[in-house]
Amino acid sequence: MNTLQQHIKQKEFSKLYLLYGEEDYLKKRYKDSLQVAIISDDLTMNYSYFEGKNIDVIEVIEKAETLPFFNDRRLIIIENSDLFLVQNSLADRLNTLPKSTHIIFVEKKVDKRSKLYKQIKKNGTITELNELDNKKLKVFVASLLKKDNKKVTENTVSYLLDKTGTNMLYIQNEVEKLICYAYDRDLITKEDIDSVCTEQIEGKIFQMIDAIVVKNKDTALKLYYDLLELKEKPMSILFLLSRHFKILLQVKDLSKLGRDKYTIAGKVGVSPYFVGKYIGQSNKFSVDSLKDNLYLCNQAEEDVKTGRQNDQLGVELLIIQFSNN
Structure with missing residues (x-):
């Protein structure tokens, strides 16, 4: 990110940029900043935008080989194309582009073995933009509030993030x-958050597991009914419960091996922000109890799929069984 900021500040640009990763907010932010810095408001004659998996590579090349009109630069943005996951002829043509042409690729996933990726790594700038860690997310929230002269305590920020998750676009909307x-x-308070912020389903699953740990059947069931009122399907809730127990089992094993939260996050596929919560929950279960709960989830799924049990009642009985074990 520092390289991108330096390019924008000094107005010295690479011909090729690749912005990739899971954090859409950061990708959009740097895409927009580069766009303004490279061609300012010239979004007609010297700007082309391509999106989706059915991009015509020949058309891209034709646009890229065209010299700018009344401008020093031409900009092409290619987004969500999957060009880094399939073979194509674009990589071979990038070396022959005019110096005035700049291309920004914005992707979620890339294959680092692809010819296109290697070409940009050699002749351009690649930046991976994934979820921020706990500390940076808190700074992000505080900075958004500060712009409107609002204050917030660190505990309240943590409370907000527990509800929203780590997606920065979603966080921005809630702020x-x-x-x-x-x-x-x-001053922004927890009461404000409870009044207007929508809790992500994963947050309620965390709360449900917390209730199950202390055998609080009534709270666990209330959270289940809340999710049903939000139009969540019983089988989706069952999937998330099963996934949660799988993550707890993995986290428990990795934690015993002394792995740090970033290593655990990478191996399990969760945000580093939530690893501490997963570790805390996993410590309240034995390995055998986690395996038993996973078995019960699989059994409940089979009962619903074979018609032995109604989906809504099946998940309800499962939660009761978890709370009683």
């Missing part, structure tokens, strides 16, 4: 709701 709700008040 905007908080700013409007607080209106002329300076």
Whole structure:
């Protein structure tokens, strides 16, 4: 990210950029910043945008080989194309492009073995943009609030992130709701968050597991009914419960091996922000109890699929069984 910021500040640009990873907010932010810096507001004659998996590579090449009109630069943005996952002829043509042409690729996934990736690594700038860690997410939230002269405690920020998850676009939307709700008040409170912020389903699953740990059947069932009211399907909830127990089992094993939270996050496929919570929950279960719960999830799924049990009642009985074990 520092390289991109330096290019934008100094207005010295690579011919080729690749922005990839899971964090859409950061990809959009740097894509937009590069776009403005490279061609300013010239979004007609010297700008082309391509999106999707059915991009015509020949058309891209034709646009890229065209010299700019009344401008020093031409910009092409290619987004969500999967060009880094399939064979294509684009990599062979990038070496012959005019110096005035700049191309920005924005992708979620790439194959680092692909010819196109290697070409950009050799002749351009590649930046991976994934979820921020706990500390940086808190700074992000505080900075959004500060722009509107709002204040917040660190505990309240943590409370917000527990509800929203780590997707920065979603966090931004929820913070905007908080700013409007607080209106002329300076301090954002937990009560504000409870009033206007929508909790992600994963957050309720965490709470449900917490209730199961302490055998609080009523709370676990209330959370289940809340999810049903939000139009979540019983089988989707069952899938998330099963996934959660699998993650707890993996986290427990990796934690015993002394792996740090970033290693655990990478191996398990979760945000580093939530690893501490997973470790805390996993410590409250034995390995055998986690395996038993996974077996019960699989059994409940089979009962529903074979018609032996209604889906809504089946998951309800499963939660009761978890809470009683």
